[in-house]
Amino acid sequence: xxxxxxxxxxxxxPEGENLVLNCxxxxxxxxxxxxxxxxxGKGLTSLLLIQSSQREQTSGxxxxxxxxxxxxxxxxxxxxQPGDSATYLCAVRxxxxxxxxxxxxxxxxxxxxx
Amino acid sequence: NAxxxxxxxxxxxxxxxxxxxxxAQDMNHEYMSWYRQDPxxxxxxxxxxxxxxxxxxxxxxxxxxxxxxxxxxxxLRLLSAAPSQTSVYFCATNPGLGVGELFFGEGSRLTVx
Numbered sequence: 001x002x003x004x005x006x007x008x009x010x011x012x013x014p015e016g017e018n019l020v021l022n023c024x025x026x027x028x029x030x031x032x033x034x035x036x037x038x039x040x041g042k043g044l045t046s047l048l049l050i051q052s053s054q055r056e057q058t059s060g061x062x063x064x065x066x067x068x069x070x071x072x073x074x075x076x077x078x079x080x081q082p083g084d085s086a087t088y089l090c091a092v093r094x095x096x097x098x099x100x101x102x103x104x105x106x107x108x109x110x111x112x113x114x
Numbered sequence: 115n116a117x118x119x120x121x122x123x124x125x126x127x128x129x130x131x132x133x134x135x136x137x138a139q140d141m142n143h144e145y146m147s148w149y150r151q152d153p154x155x156x157x158x159x160x161x162x163x164x165x166x167x168x169x170x171x172x173x174x175x176x177x178x179x180x181x182x183x184x185x186x187x188x189x190l191r192l193l194s195a196a197p198s199q200t201s202v203y204f205c206a207t208n209p210g211l212g213v214g215e216l217f218f219g220e221g222s223r224l225t226v227x
Contacts, residue, residue, distance in 0.1 A: 106154070
């Protein structure tokens with residue numbers, strides 16, 4: 001069974017520092033990996049999607065890397081801002097045909113201190 | 115372009131009552147899913163659909179029914195609500211198997227007394 005782990009569960013950083021969030025998964029046979037942001041009381045918003053054949057994806061201040069062989073993905077947020085405060089979740093998509101299953105981590109709750 | 119729309123946003127039920135959570139999408143996505151999110155448990159898949167007329171069970175299907183008569187709509191029915199079904203429910207869609215991002219609705223917060 002695919003297990004997805006995000007450590008630490010919560011972290012605080014001063015504004016301007018770079019954020020580094022880690023996601024580990026136990027089975028390297030994945031279709032893709034997606035990073036989401038969730039604000040309190042809201043749904044999940046997709047940040048970046050990395051296909052299994054890719055090593056990284058970038059969008060603005062966000063960069064996500066994928067190392068399937070070691071079962072890890074890292075989300076970098078450059079020059080953090082208070083508006084980056086949220087919970088960040090990663091999810092890996094499993095490759096079974098006709099199966100829309102994703103395995104989610106429990107998230108990193110981030111607070112950026114002004 | 116509304117994306118994924120869930121109704122209602124909040125609902126309180128008594129044990130044994132039934133209700134339907136609605137999910138509608140305007141992105142013409144084939145795949146639709148229902149998840150529940152509970153503290154300490156993360157997101158768990160309840161049911162999913164790979165197209166109109168086709169549904170299947172996820173990790174935690176007991177107590178829930180789904181149907182998919184159109185591409186746009188994927189309602190989730192609670193047959194006889196139990197306190198263990200108190201949760202936040204999310205509908206999600208994506209365009210195809212193994213490709214494309216997953217798009218979520220804003221969620222429906224359900225409390226069963």
